Amino acid sequence: MKDCLMIKPQDNVGIALRELQTGETISVGERTIVIKEPILKGHKFALKDIVENEDVIKYGFPIGHATEMIQTGEWVHTKNVKTNLGGVEEYSYKPKFTENRYQKEPLTFKGFKRKNGKT
Template sequence: MSRAFRIHPDDNVATLLEDAAAVVTVVGGTDLVLREPIALGHKVALADIAEGAAVVKFGIPIGIASSAIRVGDWVHLHNCASRFDARSGSFDGVTGAAKDMAYD
């Protein structure tokens, strides 16, 4: 079974320690059913996060949910925007590349 790590007790996301497709074990916690496959190093929601609510990692807000996020969802650029970088909401959700710049 794949594993995920919750860094701080106040976090509402955990980081995948390996690719996972169905269920992850949150280290020191419980098993969590994924709503979609999530890759190594990406985040999974540990709780429902309302649109506009803080996404918390390291015990601090790292972004704002740009849409409602359900427990077990992949948390990434498609549903989380930076509070510090207005462009973050326009990054490609798969590659992370800025959509407003051409890469040759």
């Protein structure tokens, strides 16, 4: 079983596929990484040193930036990463209802109403 997953070659974080222990050595592609702290299954860890304000790359795209230095093998989480999104965007839900072009006949109920009004 693989220890971790690197989704895209340009990613600087990996995803633990099992719980990783402090001091454990794992291989990620051509790299060998020593885990610096416990990493829970499904959590991110640094594949290389990520300096403060550097983008954290997952899926080949920035998912945030480091708020402090993150060393190779350290847990990458909300305490050391902040989103790149800024400000508040206005949004309002305005659905447009249209006819169902797949419905050829009006809907009917093949049954009867009871005396109490239930079907």
